[in-house]
Amino acid sequence: xxxxxxxxxxxxxxxxxxxxxxxxxxxxxxxxxxxxxxxxxxxxxxxxxxxxxxxxxxxxxxxxxxxxxxxxxxxxxxxxxxxxxxxxxxxxxxxxxxxxxxxxxxxxxxxxxxxxxxxxxxxxxxxxxxxxxxxxxxxxxxxxxxxxxxxxxxxxxxxxxxxxxxxxxxxxxxxxxxxxxxxxxxxxxxxxxxxxxxxxxxxxxxxxxxxxxxxxxxxxxxxxxxxxxxxxxxxxxxxxxxxxxxxxxxxxxxxxxxxxxxxxxxxxxxxxxxxxxxxxxxxxxxxxxxxxxxxxxxxxxxxxxxxxxxxxxxxxxxxxxxxxxxxxxxxxxxxxxxxxxxxxxxxxxxxxxxx
Amino acid sequence: xxxxxxxxxxxxxxxxxxxxxxxxxxxxxxxxxxxxxxxxxxxxxxxxxxxxxxxxxxxxxxxxxxxxxxxxxxxxxxxxxxxxxxxxxxxxxxxxxxxxxxxxxxxxxxxxxxxxxxxxxxxxxxxxxxxxxxxxxxxxxxxxxxxxxxxxxxxxxxxxxxxxxxxxxxxxxxxxxxxxxxxxxxxxxxxxxxxxxxxxxxxxxxxxxxxxxxxxxxxxxxxxxxxxxxxxxxxxxxxxxxxxxxxxxxxxxxxxxxxxxxxxxxxxxxxxxxxxxxxxxxxxxxxxxxxxxxxxxxxxxxxxxxxxxxxxxxxxxxxxxxxxxxxxxxxxxxxxxxxxxxxxxxxxxxxxxxxxxxxxxxxxxxxxxxxxxxxxxxxxx
Numbered sequence: 001x002x003x004x005x006x007x008x009x010x011x012x013x014x015x016x017x018x019x020x021x022x023x024x025x026x027x028x029x030x031x032x033x034x035x036x037x038x039x040x041x042x043x044x045x046x047x048x049x050x051x052x053x054x055x056x057x058x059x060x061x062x063x064x065x066x067x068x069x070x071x072x073x074x075x076x077x078x079x080x081x082x083x084x085x086x087x088x089x090x091x092x093x094x095x096x097x098x099x100x101x102x103x104x105x106x107x108x109x110x111x112x113x114x115x116x117x118x119x120x121x122x123x124x125x126x127x128x129x130x131x132x133x134x135x136x137x138x139x140x141x142x143x144x145x146x147x148x149x150x151x152x153x154x155x156x157x158x159x160x161x162x163x164x165x166x167x168x169x170x171x172x173x174x175x176x177x178x179x180x181x182x183x184x185x186x187x188x189x190x191x192x193x194x195x196x197x198x199x200x201x202x203x204x205x206x207x208x209x210x211x212x213x214x215x216x217x218x219x220x221x222x223x224x225x226x227x228x229x230x231x232x233x234x235x236x237x238x239x240x241x242x243x244x245x246x247x248x249x250x251x252x253x254x255x256x257x258x259x260x261x262x263x264x265x266x267x268x269x270x271x272x273x274x275x276x277x278x279x280x281x282x283x284x285x286x287x288x289x290x291x292x293x294x295x296x297x298x299x300x301x302x303x304x305x306x307x308x309x310x311x312x313x314x315x316x317x318x319x320x321x322x323x324x325x326x327x328x329x330x331x332x333x334x335x336x337x338x339x340x341x342x343x344x345x346x347x348x349x350x351x352x353x354x355x
Numbered sequence: 356x357x358x359x360x361x362x363x364x365x366x367x368x369x370x371x372x373x374x375x376x377x378x379x380x381x382x383x384x385x386x387x388x389x390x391x392x393x394x395x396x397x398x399x400x401x402x403x404x405x406x407x408x409x410x411x412x413x414x415x416x417x418x419x420x421x422x423x424x425x426x427x428x429x430x431x432x433x434x435x436x437x438x439x440x441x442x443x444x445x446x447x448x449x450x451x452x453x454x455x456x457x458x459x460x461x462x463x464x465x466x467x468x469x470x471x472x473x474x475x476x477x478x479x480x481x482x483x484x485x486x487x488x489x490x491x492x493x494x495x496x497x498x499x500x501x502x503x504x505x506x507x508x509x510x511x512x513x514x515x516x517x518x519x520x521x522x523x524x525x526x527x528x529x530x531x532x533x534x535x536x537x538x539x540x541x542x543x544x545x546x547x548x549x550x551x552x553x554x555x556x557x558x559x560x561x562x563x564x565x566x567x568x569x570x571x572x573x574x575x576x577x578x579x580x581x582x583x584x585x586x587x588x589x590x591x592x593x594x595x596x597x598x599x600x601x602x603x604x605x606x607x608x609x610x611x612x613x614x615x616x617x618x619x620x621x622x623x624x625x626x627x628x629x630x631x632x633x634x635x636x637x638x639x640x641x642x643x644x645x646x647x648x649x650x651x652x653x654x655x656x657x658x659x660x661x662x663x664x665x666x667x668x669x670x671x672x673x674x675x676x677x678x679x680x681x682x683x684x685x686x687x688x689x690x691x692x693x694x695x696x697x698x699x700x701x702x703x704x705x706x707x708x709x710x711x712x713x714x715x716x717x718x719x720x721x722x723x724x725x726x727x728x729x730x731x732x733x734x735x736x
Contacts, residue, residue: 270356341406344719352451
C-alpha cells in the first residue's frame with residue numbers, strides 16, 4: 001500500500017460540555033474539538049487522520065480488487081435513534097455498505113456527514129459514532145472523510161446522517177435485473193420484516209411490548225459467499241423501505257418478468273406475524289436492513305441456499321418463489337390458504353387499520 | 356401461530372371449496388345469473404382479497420363488497436370539519452391510522468399534518484385520553500369513527516374522562532350504525548343480492564337480533580361471519596345451504612367470538628353516551644335516516660362538534676363516481692367509468708378507493724384491475 005503516512009499523531013481536542021450547541025458548528029475551536037473528540041477518536045484511520053478536505057485513495061490500490069468503481073449514497077433519518085438491534089449509526093454504515101455489496105462490489109471506503117440538532121447530548125453522539133466505527137470494522141470498510149453541521153432546535157430531528165460509499169466490482173461480476181430468466185429462483189437470506197416491526201415497536205406509541213430486534217447488518221460477506229456458490233446469480237437487491245413486496249415489483253418491472261412467491265415458503269418470525277396481525281399490517285411491506293433478495297439460475301439455487309445457510313446472516317435462507325410465465329411486471333403470491341393474490345406496490349405508507 | 360393458522364388451513368379450505376361446488380351443482384340454478392352474496396364488512400373484503408378467497412369459488416358465485424368500511428363511507432364534509440378542528444392551534448387531533456388518508460374537499464389529515472397541524476396517530480381512544488392528561492394546556496380531540504365495533508371503546512373513554520374530570524378531551528363523533536344501512540341497500544329498487552355475510556365484529560357488540568328483519572321482511576338469508584379465510588368459506592357454504600333449502604335465517608358462524616346476545620356492557624355504554632342522529636350522510640350512498648350517532652347532551656362537553664364550531668358544510672360526491680352502484684352490487688368496481696383512471700388509491704375520487712378495505716381499492720391493489728378487464732374482454736368476445 002502506497003499511503004501517505006504521518007510521522008506524528010496530532011493531539012486531539014476534548015469536548016467539555018454535555019450537549020451540542022450551535023458553537024460546535026461555528027467552524028472554530030469548539031467544532032474542531034467535537035470532530036476530534038467524537039468522530040476522529042471513533043473512526044481512527046490513516047486516511048482520515050490528516051483531516052484534509054478530502055480523502056485521497058490510491059487508484060492502484062483500488063484496482064487490485066477489480067475493474068469498476070461502485071459509488072453510492074444514502075441518508076438516514078430514523079425515530080428512535082437507538083432501537084433494539086441497532087441505532088442510526090449502525091444503520092448508516094450497513095445501508096451504504098449493503099447498497100454497494102448488492103451490486104457485487106467489495107465495499108471499501110465511506111464518508112460520513114452528520115447534521116445534529118443543538119441540544120443533543122455529546123454522549124449520544126459518541127455512542128452513535130462508536131457504533132458506526134464498530135459496524136465499519138465489521139463490514140471491513142474505513143470511514144475516511146466527513147462533515148458535521150449543527151442546526152437550530154427544530155430544524156432537524158436530533159440527528160441525520162448521510163453516508164457515501166465506494167467499492168470495487170471484481171472483473172466478470174455482472175449483476176442486473178434484465179438477466180433474470182424464466183424458471184430462476186428467488187431467494188431471501190432469512191426472516192422478513194424484522195427491522196420495520198422493531199422500529200414500529202420501539203416508537204412505543206402502540207403500547208405493544210415487542211421483543212423484535214432489527215436485522216440491521218452488513219451483508220458484504222454473505223453476498224461474497226453467495227456469488228462464490230452461485231456465480232451466475234442474476235441480480236441482488238436489499239429489500240429496505242417498502243419491504244420485499246416493493247423490491248420484487250421493481251425487479252419484475254425492470255426485467256419485464258413475472259414473479260410468483262409462495263406465502264408458506266416466506267420466512268417470518270411468529271413475533272412479526274403476530275405484530276402485523278394485531279395492527280393490520282402486511283409484513284411483505286415492512287423494511288429490512290439485513291436482508292437480500294437474490295435471483296439465481298435454477299441449477300445454482302440449491303447450492304446458493306446451502307452456502308448462505310452456513311453463513312451466520314443466512315441461517316434461514318429460503319427459496320420463496322420463481323420467475324414464472326405471466327404478465328410482465330406482475331408479482332403474485334400463492335397464499336397460505338391456497339388462493340392467489342397480486343402483490344402490488346404500496347401507494348403510500350402502510351397505516352394500521354381500525355377494524 | 357395459535358388461533359390464526361388453524362383458520363387458514365389449506366386442506367380444510369380445499370374440502371370446503373369442493374363442498375361449495377357440489378352444493379351449487381345440486382342446486383341446479385339458472386346459470387345465466389350468478390348468485391350474489393354481499394359481505395357487508397370491510398374486514399371481510401380485506402380478507403377475501405388478502406387470501407385470494409374469490410379465486411377459490413366457482414364462477415357462479417359473485418361476492419359483492421358492501422358498505423362496511425367506515426373510513427370509505429365518511430363524507431368529505433366531515434373530513435373538512437375534522438381538518439378545521441385540527442387547524443386550531445390549541446388542538447392535538449388524534450386519529451386511527453387509516454383515517455389519515457381520507458380526502459376532504461380541501462385536504463386530508465395527512466396533508467393537514469404536513470401543513471403544521473398537530474395530528475397524531477393513536478391505536479385506541481384511551482391513548483388519546485392519556486395524551487389529554489399529559490397535555491393539560493392543550494385540547495385533545497379524537498376522531499371517532501367506525502361502526503358498532505369501535506363505538507363502545509369511544510363511549511367508555513368518554514365515561515372514563517368524565518370520571519376523571521378531564522376537561523381538555525373531546526370526541527369528533529362520526530360513528531355510524533350498520534342496520535339502517537343494510538336496510539337502505541335492501542330497499543333500493545335495483546337490488547339483486549341473494550344473501551349476506553354479516554359483520555362478525557359488529558355482532559360481537561350488538562348480537563344477532565338486530566338483523567332479524569332481513570330474514571323476516573326482506574326474505575334474505577344472512578350468516579354472521581368471522582374474518583379468517585376459512586370463516587368466510589364456511590359462511591358462504593352455510594349461506595348456500597340456506598338458499599338450497601329455501602330457508603331465510605340469521606345464522607352465526609362466528610359464535611366463538613360473537614355471542615347471540617351481544618355484549619351487554621358495551622351496549623350499555625353506547626346507550627349511555629350516544630343517541631341516534633336523524634340522518635347521517637354516507638359517501639357513495641347519500642343520506643340515510645338514523646344511520647349515525649351523536650353524543651348525548653349530558654356529555655356535551657366531550658363533543659368536539661359543540662366545543663369547536665365546525666363549518667358543517669355538505670360536500671357532494673363527485674358526479675362521476677359510481678360508488679353507490681358498486682356498493683349495491685349493480686356494477687363491479689372495474690365497470691365504473693373512473694376506476695383506475697381518474698380514481699386510483701393515490702388520488703381517490705370515490706369512497707371505495709379510499710381505504711385498503713374499500714372494494715375498489717382492494718380490487719386495484721390486489722389485481723382486480725387486470726382481472727376485471729380480462730373478464731370484460733372475455734365476455735365481449
